[in-house]
Amino acid sequence: MNDLKRRGFDHIETWIFDLDNTLYPPHVNLWQQVDERIRDYIARQLDLSQQEAFRLQKDYYRRYGTTLRGLMTEHGMHPDDYLEYVHQIDHSPLEPNPALGKAIEGLNGRKLILTNGTRKHADVVMERLGIGAHFEDVFDIVAAELEPKPSPQTYARFLDRHDVDPAKAAMFEDLARNLATPHSLGMTTVLVIPEGTREVLREDWEMEGRDAPHVDHVTDDLAGFLRRLRAA
Incomplete structure (x- = not known):
């Protein structure tokens, strides 16, 4: 620089x-909780294994900015349920x-x-x-x-x-x-x-x-x- x-x-x-x-x-790891819930949501909604869901999640995150945007674009997924589910985390570490x-x-x-x-x-x-x-x-x-x-x-x-x-x-x-x-x-x-x-x-x-x-x-x-x- x-x-x-x-x-x-x-x-x-x-x-x-x-x-x-x-x-x-980042070491508070709130986002790790969100990350895990995103993977669980994808696995359940698309009937994928955890490994397959993880791979898809990270691919969409990098290409679209958020996994949600990728799911909406590639699968027509509705955002409301997704946003509610993935943010149901324990904030107490903060x-x-x-x-x-x-x-x-x-x-x-x-x-x-x-x-x-x-x-x-x-x-x-x-x-x-x-x-x-x-x-x-x-x-x-x-x-x-x-x-x-x-x-x-x-x-x-x-x-x-x-x-x-x-x-x-x-x-x-x-x-x-x-x-x-x-x-x-x-x-x-x-x-x-x-x-x-x-x-x-x-x-x-x-x-x-x-x-x-x-x-x-x-x-x-x-x-x-x-x-x-x-x-x-």
Whole structure:
């Protein structure tokens, strides 16, 4: 990454955060629970073995952005039952994070969440972390008309709905590929990859891209990164 080309934060008016594995670390393994329920749902609905369902799940996730989008496109699957089922997880591993809350609160400007998950799931996560009061709104997969990041249309819908100027916005994500479009729109981009991420069940491609030209900054400590921004 060329430091001379990195975008800064002095001009930022809107702070946009992904939810899962960004506002909390991957080792909490909430997403592993969702992952297992997705596999079970596919196996039951398509009458597949667990191994076959796993292979299909990961293929669709990589090609379509979410497994759901692949199931809708390839099998005409209805989304409501799927979304309700896969997000029925135990959120208790999440604990309040006052340091993160204080760091987010200290940012000048609007704060929004842009997630491929559901609003219901996001609300529970924010409540468990104790950070919900700091966010203006959540733009979820339903608001995106079930078209997930990294689809350019999803970012366009988000920007339009919330009247966000991308040239004055920063985007925080745990997947580098989801930062390509925000960067092309003019956003300052931050890739959040906490230590120990590789020890969590994640695909190799999910870990790629930290040196990509569309990634302006990389951090393994979101709260600390935000504190340093405020201090600067």
